[in-house]
Amino acid sequence: MSVKMLLKYSAEALDKPILAEVIRQTSAGINILHAELNATKGEMLIGVEGSPEEIERLIDLFKGRGVDARRLERTVELDEGSCMDCGACLSLCPTGALHITEDYSVKLNENKCIMCEVCVPACPVKAIKVFKPF
Amino acid sequence: METAKTYEEINQKIRDGDVVVLTAEEVAGFVREKGVEKAVKEVDVVTTGTFGAMCSSGAWLNFGHADPPIKMQRVWLNDVEAYAGVAAVDAYIGATQLSESEGMEYGGGHVIEDLVRGKEIELRATAYGTDCCPSREIRTTITIDDINQAVLLNPRNAYQRYMAATNSRDETIYTYMGTLLPNYGNVTFSGAGILSPLHRDPNYETIGVGTRIFLGGAQGYVIWEGTQHNPGKAMGTIMVIGNLKEMDPRYLRGCTIHKYGTSLYVGLGIPIPLINERVAQTVARDEDQIKTNLLDYGVPRRDRPVIREVTYAELRSGKIEVGNKEVPVSPLSSFKMAREIAEKVKKWIERGEFFLSSPMELLPRDTIFKPMRQVAEAPLVRDVMTEPAITAGPEDTISHAARLFAEREFNHLPIVDEGGKLLGIVTSWDVAVALGTGKKKLSEIMTRRVITASEDEPVDAAARKLEQHNVSGLPVVNAGGLVRGVITSEDISKLIGRRVK
Ligand code: SF4
Ligand code: SF4
Numbered sequence: 103m104s105v106k107m108l109l110k111y112s113a114e115a116l117d118k119p120i121l122a123e124v125i126r127q128t129s130a131g132i133n134i135l136h137a138e139l140n141a142t143k144g145e146m147l148i149g150v151e152g153s154p155e156e157i158e159r160l161i162d163l164f165k166g167r168g169v170d171a172r173r174l175e176r177t178v179e180l181d182e183g184s185c186m187d188c189g190a191c192l193s194l195c196p197t198g199a200l201h202i203t204e205d206y207s208v209k210l211n212e213n214k215c216i217m218c219e220v221c222v223p224a225c226p227v228k229a230i231k232v233f234k235p236f
Numbered sequence: 237m238e239t240a241k242t243y244e245e246i247n248q249k250i251r252d253g254d255v256v257v258l259t260a261e262e263v264a265g266f267v268r269e270k271g272v273e274k275a276v277k278e279v280d281v282v283t284t285g286t287f288g289a290m291c292s293s294g295a296w297l298n299f300g301h302a303d304p305p306i307k308m309q310r311v312w313l314n315d316v317e318a319y320a321g322v323a324a325v326d327a328y329i330g331a332t333q334l335s336e337s338e339g340m341e342y343g344g345g346h347v348i349e350d351l352v353r354g355k356e357i358e359l360r361a362t363a364y365g366t367d368c369c370p371s372r373e374i375r376t377t378i379t380i381d382d383i384n385q386a387v388l389l390n391p392r393n394a395y396q397r398y399m400a401a402t403n404s405r406d407e408t409i410y411t412y413m414g415t416l417l418p419n420y421g422n423v424t425f426s427g428a429g430i431l432s433p434l435h436r437d438p439n440y441e442t443i444g445v446g447t448r449i450f451l452g453g454a455q456g457y458v459i460w461e462g463t464q465h466n467p468g469k470a471m472g473t474i475m476v477i478g479n480l481k482e483m484d485p486r487y488l489r490g491c492t493i494h495k496y497g498t499s500l501y502v503g504l505g506i507p508i509p510l511i512n513e514r515v516a517q518t519v520a521r522d523e524d525q526i527k528t529n530l531l532d533y534g535v536p537r538r539d540r541p542v543i544r545e546v547t548y549a550e551l552r553s554g555k556i557e558v559g560n561k562e563v564p565v566s567p568l569s570s571f572k573m574a575r576e577i578a579e580k581v582k583k584w585i586e587r588g589e590f591f592l593s594s595p596m597e598l599l600p601r602d603t604i605f606k607p608m609r610q611v612a613e614a615p616l617v618r619d620v621m622t623e624p625a626i627t628a629g630p631e632d633t634i635s636h637a638a639r640l641f642a643e644r645e646f647n648h649l650p651i652v653d654e655g656g657k658l659l660g661i662v663t664s665w666d667v668a669v670a671l672g673t674g675k676k677k678l679s680e681i682m683t684r685r686v687i688t689a690s691e692d693e694p695v696d697a698a699a700r701k702l703e704q705h706n707v708s709g710l711p712v713v714n715a716g717g718l719v720r721g722v723i724t725s726e727d728i729s730k731l732i733g734r735r736v737k
Contacts, residue, residue, distance in 0.1 A: 186570050188567065188568055189566050189568065189570065190415075192565075193422035224494050226489075227489060
């Protein structure tokens with residue numbers, strides 16, 4: 103399965119190579135989607151690919167190192183009742199999360215979304231919502 | 237050309253329930269397999285459809301009289317102004333008019349959608365008051381059922397085809413063709429291609445005044461050529477009318493084109509009777525035969541540079557080549573909805589719910605689209621810039637710049653290399669801030685990511701850059717990156733001063 107996780111670094115954890123350590127100890131695939139790190143705060147959005155057990159273990163690995171790891175339930179939503187399948191969003195989406203199917207319907211693949219929010223204002227009817235956790 | 241069948245014959249078939257209708261997509265396949273002659277014999281009607289943002293749309297509304305009566309001078313619907321320069325309680329709400337409180341988030345297009353959805357709309361009007369209509373102000377709420385007429389009347393809809401757009405600038409721009417990413421990062425296009433109603437009858441043999449059509453989910457009519465109708469360039473348009481009260485919000489959607497404005501997505505479909513072989517021929521043309529130009533919207537002029545020619549088939553594929561890179565493409569109009577409309581018209585005809593109307597008069601085929609007559613040419617950057625620019629090198633000292641600013645009384649110093657190419661810019665403010673910090677060379681304080689203007693750019697475009705980037709001057713560079721001058725907000729204010737005089 104594929105999920106998104108928000109990592110909150112405590113001030114003490116900021117200068118440690120935690121991510122590298124955790125990656126070495128897990129078989130789950132980790133992809134950094136967005137990071138905001140500075141002197142006082144550290145937040146990182148990651149995509150994780152792995153079995154449910156592996157994902158649970160990953161959360162513990164982070165927590166044991168002073169990083170609060172939380173699974174995000176809601177990340178992005180396409181309101182299909184409102185979407186007109188116009189396609190205006192397609193060429194703006196950097197990952198192909200928004201894509202067009204054979205019958206010209208526009209669909210969203212949540213797993214591919216990196217929550218960049220470019221599509222949000224560009225949609226003429228505001229059919230896309232991104233639930234940014236920070 | 238010999239007429240194969242008349243409108244009356246087709247309508248008789250509809251009554252008898254044995255009319256043969258194909259959509260434009262289906263007929264292309266039919267002709268490919270069986271040929272044009274067979275198509276004219278066996279197929280009676282071809283249906284088309286399009287669903288896209290059509291800014292030139294709006295609705296006439298009649299509110300009925302208040303007591304005491306009011307001769308409405310200005311009218312607002314949900315805070316969006318409607319045109320009221322006609323009789324007392326008539327007004328025209330246009331799709332692109334913006335809300336006075338919400339700006340681009342809500343506009344005339346949204347009002348029209350909300351009316352069709354049966355929502356309550358706040359009506360506000362002001363007047364100067366007359367002996368017969370003394371009331372000076374009114375505030376009430378209405379729904380579409382409360383008002384007398386609600387008529388969608390769109391002066392220019394269903395463009396036969398449209399230009400595709402991309403952007404050469406190194407910044408994202410927001411246009412009526414949508415968001416265009418920097419450095420040719422994406423391409424957008426509009427129009428239904430193979431389903432495009434007017435492109436299925438490009439010789440205008442069947443579409444004219446009185447042609448019955450699908451409009452916003454109801455049956456409406458073509459009433460005239462659309463404004464800017466330009467059939468010679470395959471850019472024909474139509475003016476259409478229909479009863480808003482019968483329409484379906486699925487086919488009329490208010491929308492916001494990000495940082496451009498509001499508009500209305502309109503669903504429109506036209507049945508094309510196969511009256512002769514030529515019509516059958518054009519109605520069946522494939523998408524790879526529909527060409528358009530890809531234009532650079534990074535150049536804010538009427539005549540935008542053509543990057544290359546493209547076909548709708550290429551655009552539809554989702555990726556095209558620009559330069560030597562593959563660029564993602566966004567349609568702005570929904571092909572899925574266009575298909576749905578063509579299918580719907582087909583069903584209506586097959587079920588005997590829609591009859592074809594023979595146009596009273598065909599649309600003109602020789603109109604041209606003239607540019608605006610402007611009594612004064614729009615001034616260009618070269619007309620107002622300060623030239624030659626005073627420049628300095630990156631190794632020059634900050635105190636050298638301070639001296640220059642003081643002696644020559646100016647504020648923007650482009651920094652150039654030995655060949656005169658722009659490297660950065662230093663303002664008198666930068667110098668003032670740097671004095672006493674121990675910094676020495678201009679290279680230490682110059683801004684390297686410089687917003688520039690070009691000599692043949694309109695002054696209005698340069699003024700917009702100053703405003704958007706919150707700067708007070710732009711170096712003017714030519715295509716080779718050489719600095720030709722500087723344009724400042726002061727130069728522009730002087731020009732405006734001259735214009736006012
Ligand atoms: S936020 Fe929108 S544009 Fe960005 S990746 Fe997700 S779906 Fe694509
Ligand atoms: S831009 Fe909005 S309405 Fe158009 S396809 Fe994308 S999500 Fe749907």
